[in-house]
Amino acid sequence: MQLPLIIPLALVPVLLAACFVGLFWRLASRFDAQHCTSEWLDGFSLDSYVPMERLLESRDLAFLASEAGYRGEIAKRLMAERRGIFAAYLGNLVRDFNQLVRIGKLMIVYSTEDRQEFARRLWRQQIRFYAGVYSLRLQLALYPLGWTAADPHRLVAALAAMRNQVQLLASLSQTQFEPV
Protein backbone atom coordinates (compact mmCIF):
# COMPACT_ATOMS: atom_id res chain seq x y z
CA MET A 1 0.00 0.00 0.00
CA GLN A 2 1.32 3.44 -0.86
CA LEU A 3 2.22 5.87 1.90
CA PRO A 4 0.00 8.78 0.73
CA LEU A 5 -3.01 6.49 1.02
CA ILE A 6 -2.17 5.34 4.54
CA ILE A 7 -2.46 8.80 6.11
CA PRO A 8 -6.06 9.54 5.00
CA LEU A 9 -6.93 5.94 5.83
CA ALA A 10 -5.65 6.38 9.36
CA LEU A 11 -7.47 9.69 9.66
CA VAL A 12 -10.88 8.24 8.78
CA PRO A 13 -11.23 5.97 11.86
CA VAL A 14 -9.64 8.61 14.09
CA LEU A 15 -12.14 11.23 12.92
CA LEU A 16 -15.04 8.81 13.21
CA ALA A 17 -13.95 7.77 16.69
CA ALA A 18 -13.61 11.45 17.69
CA CYS A 19 -17.14 12.13 16.37
CA PHE A 20 -18.49 9.20 18.37
CA VAL A 21 -16.70 10.22 21.56
CA GLY A 22 -17.99 13.79 21.15
CA LEU A 23 -21.55 12.64 20.56
CA PHE A 24 -21.52 10.19 23.46
CA TRP A 25 -20.17 12.93 25.70
CA ARG A 26 -22.92 15.30 24.54
CA LEU A 27 -25.47 12.55 25.07
CA ALA A 28 -24.24 11.91 28.59
CA SER A 29 -24.34 15.63 29.39
CA ARG A 30 -27.68 16.44 27.80
CA PHE A 31 -29.58 19.12 29.67
CA ASP A 32 -31.23 18.24 32.90
CA ALA A 33 -34.99 18.40 32.42
CA GLN A 34 -35.38 19.28 36.10
CA HIS A 35 -34.07 22.75 35.26
CA CYS A 36 -36.98 23.43 32.89
CA THR A 37 -39.47 24.69 35.44
CA SER A 38 -42.59 26.82 35.38
CA GLU A 39 -40.89 29.13 37.92
CA TRP A 40 -38.28 29.99 35.31
CA LEU A 41 -41.01 30.75 32.79
CA ASP A 42 -42.89 32.93 35.28
CA GLY A 43 -39.74 34.97 35.80
CA PHE A 44 -38.92 35.22 32.11
CA SER A 45 -39.62 38.56 30.46
CA LEU A 46 -38.53 40.18 27.22
CA ASP A 47 -38.55 43.55 28.98
CA SER A 48 -35.20 42.73 30.56
CA TYR A 49 -33.61 43.13 27.10
CA VAL A 50 -34.92 46.65 26.47
CA PRO A 51 -31.74 48.36 27.79
CA MET A 52 -29.63 46.18 25.49
CA GLU A 53 -31.24 47.72 22.44
CA ARG A 54 -29.85 51.17 23.17
CA LEU A 55 -26.53 50.27 24.79
CA LEU A 56 -24.42 50.85 21.68
CA GLU A 57 -26.40 53.70 20.18
CA SER A 58 -24.31 56.61 18.92
CA ARG A 59 -26.74 59.22 20.36
CA ASP A 60 -25.17 58.86 23.81
CA LEU A 61 -21.73 59.48 22.32
CA ALA A 62 -22.98 62.55 20.51
CA PHE A 63 -24.43 63.87 23.76
CA LEU A 64 -21.17 63.15 25.58
CA ALA A 65 -19.17 64.95 22.90
CA SER A 66 -21.32 68.05 23.33
CA GLU A 67 -20.51 68.29 27.04
CA ALA A 68 -17.73 70.49 28.38
CA GLY A 69 -14.47 68.73 29.31
CA TYR A 70 -15.11 65.91 26.85
CA ARG A 71 -12.06 63.85 25.91
CA GLY A 72 -11.79 61.01 23.40
CA GLU A 73 -10.64 58.56 26.09
CA ILE A 74 -13.85 59.05 28.04
CA ALA A 75 -15.95 57.91 25.06
CA LYS A 76 -13.55 55.05 24.44
CA ARG A 77 -13.76 53.82 28.03
CA LEU A 78 -17.54 54.21 28.11
CA MET A 79 -18.02 52.21 24.93
CA ALA A 80 -15.61 49.49 26.11
CA GLU A 81 -17.67 49.12 29.29
CA ARG A 82 -20.89 49.12 27.31
CA ARG A 83 -19.56 46.49 24.96
CA GLY A 84 -18.86 44.29 27.98
CA ILE A 85 -22.41 44.85 29.28
CA PHE A 86 -23.81 44.19 25.80
CA ALA A 87 -21.88 40.90 25.61
CA ALA A 88 -23.29 39.90 29.01
CA TYR A 89 -26.82 40.67 27.80
CA LEU A 90 -26.15 38.66 24.68
CA GLY A 91 -25.04 35.70 26.82
CA ASN A 92 -28.30 35.94 28.80
CA LEU A 93 -30.29 36.19 25.59
CA VAL A 94 -28.70 32.99 24.26
CA ARG A 95 -29.24 31.25 27.61
CA ASP A 96 -32.96 32.21 27.63
CA PHE A 97 -33.38 31.17 24.01
CA ASN A 98 -31.76 27.79 24.71
CA GLN A 99 -34.00 27.29 27.72
CA LEU A 100 -37.11 27.99 25.59
CA VAL A 101 -35.80 25.57 22.95
CA ARG A 102 -35.32 22.89 25.62
CA ILE A 103 -38.87 23.39 26.86
CA GLY A 104 -40.11 23.21 23.27
CA LYS A 105 -38.20 19.98 22.62
CA LEU A 106 -39.45 18.39 25.83
CA MET A 107 -43.02 19.31 24.87
CA ILE A 108 -42.54 17.78 21.42
CA VAL A 109 -41.01 14.54 22.73
CA TYR A 110 -43.69 14.04 25.39
CA SER A 111 -46.59 15.20 23.22
CA THR A 112 -49.39 12.72 22.53
CA GLU A 113 -49.81 14.04 18.98
CA ASP A 114 -47.43 14.45 16.09
CA ARG A 115 -45.64 17.80 16.24
CA GLN A 116 -43.68 17.62 13.01
CA GLU A 117 -44.56 21.15 11.94
CA PHE A 118 -43.52 22.63 15.27
CA ALA A 119 -40.27 20.60 15.25
CA ARG A 120 -39.45 21.99 11.80
CA ARG A 121 -40.14 25.59 12.88
CA LEU A 122 -38.09 25.12 16.02
CA TRP A 123 -35.14 23.88 13.96
CA ARG A 124 -35.36 26.79 11.51
CA GLN A 125 -35.63 29.36 14.26
CA GLN A 126 -32.62 27.89 15.98
CA ILE A 127 -30.53 28.10 12.82
CA ARG A 128 -31.62 31.68 12.22
CA PHE A 129 -31.03 32.67 15.83
CA TYR A 130 -27.53 31.18 16.06
CA ALA A 131 -26.58 32.75 12.73
CA GLY A 132 -27.77 36.08 14.17
CA VAL A 133 -25.76 35.53 17.37
CA TYR A 134 -22.54 34.85 15.45
CA SER A 135 -23.15 37.85 13.22
CA LEU A 136 -23.73 40.08 16.25
CA ARG A 137 -20.61 38.75 18.00
CA LEU A 138 -18.60 39.54 14.90
CA GLN A 139 -20.05 43.05 14.77
CA LEU A 140 -19.22 43.48 18.44
CA ALA A 141 -15.63 42.42 17.82
CA LEU A 142 -15.38 44.89 14.96
CA TYR A 143 -16.95 47.71 16.98
CA PRO A 144 -13.60 49.24 18.10
CA LEU A 145 -12.60 49.40 14.43
CA GLY A 146 -15.52 51.68 13.67
CA TRP A 147 -18.25 49.16 12.85
CA THR A 148 -21.26 50.55 14.72
CA ALA A 149 -24.08 48.51 13.25
CA ALA A 150 -24.52 46.04 16.16
CA ASP A 151 -28.29 45.79 16.36
CA PRO A 152 -29.85 43.25 18.75
CA HIS A 153 -33.47 43.92 17.66
CA ARG A 154 -33.59 40.87 15.40
CA LEU A 155 -32.32 38.56 18.12
CA VAL A 156 -34.78 39.87 20.68
CA ALA A 157 -37.52 39.43 18.07
CA ALA A 158 -36.32 35.84 17.49
CA LEU A 159 -36.51 35.21 21.25
CA ALA A 160 -40.05 36.60 21.29
CA ALA A 161 -40.96 34.40 18.30
CA MET A 162 -39.61 31.33 20.10
CA ARG A 163 -41.63 32.16 23.21
CA ASN A 164 -44.74 32.56 21.05
CA GLN A 165 -44.07 29.21 19.39
CA VAL A 166 -43.78 27.46 22.73
CA GLN A 167 -46.93 29.21 23.93
CA LEU A 168 -48.74 28.05 20.81
CA LEU A 169 -47.61 24.50 21.44
CA ALA A 170 -48.78 24.75 25.04
CA SER A 171 -52.23 25.88 23.90
CA LEU A 172 -52.38 22.97 21.43
CA SER A 173 -51.16 20.41 23.96
CA GLN A 174 -53.47 21.51 26.83
CA THR A 175 -51.75 19.26 29.38
CA GLN A 176 -51.71 16.22 27.08
CA PHE A 177 -48.42 14.60 27.93
CA GLU A 178 -47.87 10.95 28.47
CA PRO A 179 -45.09 8.75 29.80
CA VAL A 180 -43.06 7.16 27.03
Place this chain on the structure above:
Amino acid sequence: MLDWTRSMHQLHLEEQILVASQIVVLAALCARMWWGGLYKIYACFFGYLVVELLQMLVPVFVPLNSRMYRDSYVVSQALVICFSALVVLELYSIVLRGLPGIGNVSRRYIKVTLALAILVALLPLALEKAPNTLTGYLFVFQRPIISSLVVFILLILAFLVYYPVPLGRNALVYLMGYAAYFITNATTGLIRNLGHYWTRPLSDANMVVYVVCLLFWLLALNSEGETRSVVAGHQWNPSDEGRLLVQLEAINASLLRSARK
Protein backbone atom coordinates in the same frame (compact mmCIF):
# COMPACT_ATOMS: atom_id res chain seq x y z
CA MET B 1 -14.33 -12.51 12.51
CA LEU B 2 -11.73 -14.95 11.36
CA ASP B 3 -10.10 -14.21 8.04
CA TRP B 4 -10.95 -17.17 5.90
CA THR B 5 -8.15 -16.67 3.38
CA ARG B 6 -5.55 -17.54 6.03
CA SER B 7 -7.52 -19.94 8.10
CA MET B 8 -7.31 -22.27 5.12
CA HIS B 9 -3.94 -23.35 6.44
CA GLN B 10 -3.47 -23.15 10.15
CA LEU B 11 -4.56 -20.78 12.89
CA HIS B 12 -1.77 -18.95 14.67
CA LEU B 13 -1.55 -19.12 18.44
CA GLU B 14 -3.00 -15.64 19.08
CA GLU B 15 -5.84 -16.43 16.67
CA GLN B 16 -6.60 -19.65 18.51
CA ILE B 17 -6.77 -17.73 21.78
CA LEU B 18 -8.98 -15.04 20.26
CA VAL B 19 -11.31 -17.55 18.63
CA ALA B 20 -11.64 -19.47 21.89
CA SER B 21 -12.33 -16.22 23.79
CA GLN B 22 -14.94 -15.19 21.23
CA ILE B 23 -16.73 -18.52 21.52
CA VAL B 24 -16.78 -18.38 25.32
CA VAL B 25 -17.92 -14.75 25.54
CA LEU B 26 -20.49 -15.15 22.73
CA ALA B 27 -21.98 -18.19 24.45
CA ALA B 28 -22.06 -16.36 27.79
CA LEU B 29 -23.72 -13.31 26.23
CA CYS B 30 -26.35 -15.44 24.49
CA ALA B 31 -27.07 -17.21 27.79
CA ARG B 32 -27.30 -13.91 29.64
CA MET B 33 -29.70 -12.46 27.07
CA TRP B 34 -31.80 -15.61 27.21
CA TRP B 35 -32.04 -15.75 31.00
CA GLY B 36 -32.58 -12.00 31.33
CA GLY B 37 -35.42 -12.07 28.77
CA LEU B 38 -33.57 -9.52 26.63
CA TYR B 39 -33.75 -11.80 23.59
CA LYS B 40 -37.43 -10.86 23.24
CA ILE B 41 -36.68 -7.14 23.11
CA TYR B 42 -33.54 -7.37 21.01
CA ALA B 43 -34.53 -10.30 18.80
CA CYS B 44 -32.30 -9.29 15.87
CA PHE B 45 -29.31 -8.74 18.14
CA PHE B 46 -29.85 -12.13 19.71
CA GLY B 47 -30.12 -13.68 16.23
CA TYR B 48 -26.92 -11.92 15.25
CA LEU B 49 -25.08 -13.36 18.27
CA VAL B 50 -26.39 -16.87 17.61
CA VAL B 51 -25.28 -16.75 13.95
CA GLU B 52 -21.86 -15.43 15.03
CA LEU B 53 -21.55 -18.22 17.57
CA LEU B 54 -22.47 -20.86 15.00
CA GLN B 55 -19.97 -19.36 12.57
CA MET B 56 -17.23 -19.55 15.19
CA LEU B 57 -18.10 -23.17 15.91
CA VAL B 58 -17.89 -24.26 12.26
CA PRO B 59 -14.08 -24.86 12.34
CA VAL B 60 -14.60 -27.26 15.24
CA PHE B 61 -16.57 -29.60 13.00
CA VAL B 62 -15.33 -28.77 9.49
CA PRO B 63 -11.67 -28.92 8.38
CA LEU B 64 -10.31 -25.42 7.77
CA ASN B 65 -8.77 -26.26 4.41
CA SER B 66 -11.94 -27.74 2.97
CA ARG B 67 -14.27 -26.22 0.40
CA MET B 68 -17.14 -26.86 2.77
CA TYR B 69 -15.59 -24.55 5.36
CA ARG B 70 -15.23 -21.80 2.76
CA ASP B 71 -18.86 -22.15 1.64
CA SER B 72 -20.20 -22.28 5.18
CA TYR B 73 -18.11 -19.20 6.06
CA VAL B 74 -19.46 -17.24 3.09
CA VAL B 75 -23.08 -18.18 3.86
CA SER B 76 -22.77 -17.46 7.59
CA GLN B 77 -20.92 -14.21 6.95
CA ALA B 78 -23.67 -13.07 4.56
CA LEU B 79 -26.17 -13.84 7.32
CA VAL B 80 -24.05 -11.92 9.86
CA ILE B 81 -24.02 -8.88 7.55
CA CYS B 82 -27.81 -9.02 7.15
CA PHE B 83 -28.26 -9.31 10.90
CA SER B 84 -25.87 -6.37 11.49
CA ALA B 85 -28.15 -4.14 9.42
CA LEU B 86 -31.27 -5.50 11.14
CA VAL B 87 -29.71 -4.96 14.57
CA VAL B 88 -29.13 -1.27 13.91
CA LEU B 89 -32.64 -0.75 12.54
CA GLU B 90 -34.04 -2.65 15.52
CA LEU B 91 -32.18 -0.43 17.93
CA TYR B 92 -33.41 2.69 16.15
CA SER B 93 -37.02 1.51 16.35
CA ILE B 94 -36.64 0.57 20.05
CA VAL B 95 -35.19 3.95 20.96
CA LEU B 96 -37.93 5.88 19.17
CA ARG B 97 -40.97 3.71 19.89
CA GLY B 98 -43.86 5.26 21.80
CA LEU B 99 -42.95 8.81 20.87
CA PRO B 100 -45.88 10.09 18.75
CA GLY B 101 -44.71 13.69 19.09
CA ILE B 102 -41.63 13.05 16.97
CA GLY B 103 -42.95 10.04 15.01
CA ASN B 104 -43.00 11.74 11.61
CA VAL B 105 -39.83 13.71 12.28
CA SER B 106 -37.91 10.53 13.09
CA ARG B 107 -39.32 8.70 10.05
CA ARG B 108 -38.22 11.50 7.74
CA TYR B 109 -34.86 11.61 9.49
CA ILE B 110 -34.30 7.87 9.05
CA LYS B 111 -34.98 8.14 5.28
CA VAL B 112 -32.50 10.98 4.85
CA THR B 113 -29.84 9.41 7.07
CA LEU B 114 -30.11 6.03 5.34
CA ALA B 115 -29.62 7.63 1.94
CA LEU B 116 -26.72 9.71 3.24
CA ALA B 117 -25.08 6.74 5.00
CA ILE B 118 -25.25 4.59 1.87
CA LEU B 119 -23.86 7.40 -0.28
CA VAL B 120 -20.91 8.00 2.07
CA ALA B 121 -20.20 4.27 2.32
CA LEU B 122 -20.14 3.84 -1.46
CA LEU B 123 -17.63 6.65 -2.04
CA PRO B 124 -14.38 4.64 -1.54
CA LEU B 125 -15.69 1.77 -3.69
CA ALA B 126 -13.92 3.10 -6.80
CA LEU B 127 -10.55 2.83 -5.03
CA GLU B 128 -11.03 -0.77 -3.96
CA LYS B 129 -9.59 -3.72 -5.88
CA ALA B 130 -11.86 -5.81 -8.07
CA PRO B 131 -12.43 -9.18 -6.37
CA ASN B 132 -11.47 -12.44 -8.05
CA THR B 133 -12.61 -14.92 -5.40
CA LEU B 134 -15.89 -15.70 -3.69
CA THR B 135 -14.65 -14.32 -0.35
CA GLY B 136 -13.27 -11.28 -2.18
CA TYR B 137 -16.78 -10.50 -3.45
CA LEU B 138 -18.13 -10.98 0.04
CA PHE B 139 -15.63 -8.49 1.50
CA VAL B 140 -16.40 -5.94 -1.22
CA PHE B 141 -20.09 -6.14 -0.31
CA GLN B 142 -19.44 -6.22 3.41
CA ARG B 143 -17.34 -3.05 3.67
CA PRO B 144 -19.95 -0.57 2.30
CA ILE B 145 -22.72 -2.13 4.38
CA ILE B 146 -20.72 -1.90 7.61
CA SER B 147 -19.53 1.62 6.69
CA SER B 148 -23.10 2.76 6.08
CA LEU B 149 -24.07 1.33 9.48
CA VAL B 150 -21.27 3.35 11.12
CA VAL B 151 -22.54 6.56 9.52
CA PHE B 152 -26.12 5.63 10.35
CA ILE B 153 -25.31 5.06 14.05
CA LEU B 154 -23.45 8.37 14.09
CA LEU B 155 -26.53 10.16 12.75
CA ILE B 156 -28.83 8.34 15.20
CA LEU B 157 -26.62 9.64 18.00
CA ALA B 158 -26.86 13.17 16.60
CA PHE B 159 -30.66 12.86 16.67
CA LEU B 160 -30.58 11.66 20.28
CA VAL B 161 -28.31 14.54 21.24
CA TYR B 162 -30.74 17.02 19.66
CA TYR B 163 -33.98 15.64 21.10
CA PRO B 164 -34.22 14.74 24.81
CA VAL B 165 -35.52 11.26 24.02
CA PRO B 166 -35.54 9.15 27.19
CA LEU B 167 -32.93 6.45 26.81
CA GLY B 168 -32.44 3.22 28.67
CA ARG B 169 -28.96 2.21 29.74
CA ASN B 170 -29.09 -0.89 27.53
CA ALA B 171 -29.72 1.19 24.41
CA LEU B 172 -26.69 3.32 25.21
CA VAL B 173 -24.56 0.25 25.86
CA TYR B 174 -25.62 -1.27 22.54
CA LEU B 175 -24.88 1.94 20.69
CA MET B 176 -21.41 2.24 22.23
CA GLY B 177 -20.53 -1.36 21.43
CA TYR B 178 -21.78 -1.12 17.86
CA ALA B 179 -19.95 2.14 17.29
CA ALA B 180 -16.59 0.74 18.43
CA TYR B 181 -16.99 -2.54 16.61
CA PHE B 182 -18.33 -1.18 13.33
CA ILE B 183 -15.65 1.53 13.09
CA THR B 184 -12.93 -1.11 13.43
CA ASN B 185 -14.66 -3.49 11.07
CA ALA B 186 -15.27 -0.85 8.39
CA THR B 187 -11.70 0.46 8.61
CA THR B 188 -10.04 -2.94 8.46
CA GLY B 189 -12.41 -3.92 5.62
CA LEU B 190 -11.46 -0.84 3.65
CA ILE B 191 -7.71 -1.44 4.14
CA ARG B 192 -8.09 -5.06 3.12
CA ASN B 193 -10.14 -4.17 0.03
CA LEU B 194 -7.57 -1.57 -1.01
CA GLY B 195 -4.53 -3.79 -1.06
CA HIS B 196 -4.74 -7.03 0.91
CA TYR B 197 -1.80 -6.01 3.10
CA TRP B 198 -1.37 -6.54 6.84
CA THR B 199 -4.01 -9.27 6.76
CA ARG B 200 -2.95 -10.93 9.99
CA PRO B 201 -2.63 -7.80 12.18
CA LEU B 202 -5.88 -6.44 10.76
CA SER B 203 -7.71 -9.67 11.44
CA ASP B 204 -6.25 -9.80 14.96
CA ALA B 205 -7.18 -6.18 15.67
CA ASN B 206 -10.71 -6.86 14.48
CA MET B 207 -11.01 -9.89 16.72
CA VAL B 208 -9.57 -8.10 19.77
CA VAL B 209 -12.01 -5.21 19.42
CA TYR B 210 -14.87 -7.65 18.92
CA VAL B 211 -13.97 -9.62 22.05
CA VAL B 212 -13.74 -6.36 24.04
CA CYS B 213 -17.17 -5.27 22.72
CA LEU B 214 -18.67 -8.65 23.57
CA LEU B 215 -17.21 -8.44 27.07
CA PHE B 216 -18.56 -4.91 27.45
CA TRP B 217 -22.05 -6.08 26.42
CA LEU B 218 -21.79 -9.10 28.68
CA LEU B 219 -20.92 -6.99 31.72
CA ALA B 220 -23.16 -3.99 31.04
CA LEU B 221 -26.36 -5.47 29.63
CA ASN B 222 -29.06 -6.58 32.03
CA SER B 223 -32.82 -6.43 32.45
CA GLU B 224 -32.54 -3.45 34.85
CA GLY B 225 -30.89 -1.51 32.03
CA GLU B 226 -34.21 -1.50 30.19
CA THR B 227 -35.60 1.05 32.66
CA ARG B 228 -35.84 4.26 30.75
CA SER B 229 -34.01 7.27 32.05
CA VAL B 230 -35.51 10.72 31.86
CA VAL B 231 -32.31 12.20 30.56
CA ALA B 232 -29.21 10.16 29.91
CA GLY B 233 -26.37 11.07 32.20
CA HIS B 234 -28.58 12.54 34.89
CA GLN B 235 -31.45 10.45 36.19
CA TRP B 236 -31.94 6.74 35.89
CA ASN B 237 -34.96 6.58 38.10
CA PRO B 238 -38.34 5.92 36.41
CA SER B 239 -40.18 7.95 39.07
CA ASP B 240 -38.45 11.04 37.66
CA GLU B 241 -40.47 10.63 34.48
CA GLY B 242 -43.74 11.18 36.40
CA ARG B 243 -42.20 14.24 38.02
CA LEU B 244 -41.18 15.57 34.60
CA LEU B 245 -44.72 15.19 33.26
CA VAL B 246 -46.09 17.19 36.21
CA GLN B 247 -43.38 19.76 35.51
CA LEU B 248 -44.39 19.97 31.83
CA GLU B 249 -48.01 20.48 32.80
CA ALA B 250 -46.98 23.32 35.13
CA ILE B 251 -44.93 24.83 32.26
CA ASN B 252 -47.99 24.57 30.03
CA ALA B 253 -50.13 26.37 32.56
CA SER B 254 -47.48 29.05 33.01
CA LEU B 255 -47.20 29.58 29.24
CA LEU B 256 -50.97 29.84 28.85
CA ARG B 257 -51.11 32.33 31.73
CA SER B 258 -48.45 34.53 30.14
CA ALA B 259 -50.20 34.30 26.75
CA ARG B 260 -53.38 35.67 28.27
CA LYS B 261 -51.56 38.69 29.78
